Amino acid sequence: MVEADSRAVLGEDIAEFIDECRKDEHPRGLLIAVLHKVQAKFGFLDGPHLDAVAQLLRVPAADVSGVASFYHYFRLKPRGKYMIHICMGTACFVKGADLVAAKLKDELGITFGETSPDGMFSLEGTRCIGTCGLAPVMMIDENVHAEVTPDKIPVILEEYLQKARAEKE
Ligand code: FES
Structure with a gap:
């Protein structure tokens, strides 16, 4: 070059x-x-x-x-439209963050540090984000999702997919 x-x-x-x-x-x-x-x-x-x-x-x-x-901070691939951070801190972990993370990985077909094949979601585990009273906590971009359970995951992901579809129309 x-x-x-x-x-x-x-x-x-x-x-x-x-x-x-x-x-x-x-x-x-x-x-x-x-x-x-x-x-x-x-x-x-x-x-x-x-x-x-x-x-x-x-x-x-x-x-x-x-x-x-x-450095973990640097991303070597394009990130998805939405960035998901699932808190893996102690308070969230004891309230089932690992199960929520497993569900996210399963639904999206990716693991931490990856982006879903449709380019919609990137997934990261993170340390305590300071809202332990709402554990387990997940952030999608700037939005905090409190007391998340595995069965809420498909519903939450669908909300964002709908939002993306609405933006396109
Ligand atoms: S441990 Fe998850 S918000 Fe503090």
Whole structure:
């Protein structure tokens, strides 16, 4: 990839940010900050994004992909339309979060860190989100779903699917 292609992949805003980072004495130390910016813009980091960062920041591609895959925070695949976080903290766990998580995995056909084949839902387990009194708790985007049970899962997922269909109409 030539430099102009890398700039086109990331967009001029990020390319200019990387230009500034490169002036630093240790540009590699700013790699995580750059990756955060790229993910904030695109929602995930794919191969061309990582190659472009490597080229513009002048660090080895293996270092960039190593950092991106090491940190759980970075997503290497596009996320679904809706992001599900199921709390696996202690209070939620003792109230059956593991059963809710199992039902989610079963319904969506995916495990934590994956996106459903239809691109609608991404699933993550998370630590305590601070609403233990409502355990077990699940968040879908910014919405908190309290006292979730496995049998509520299909109903809740269907609500979001309907919402998505309504948006398309
Ligand atoms: S343990 Fe789930 S909200 Fe605190």
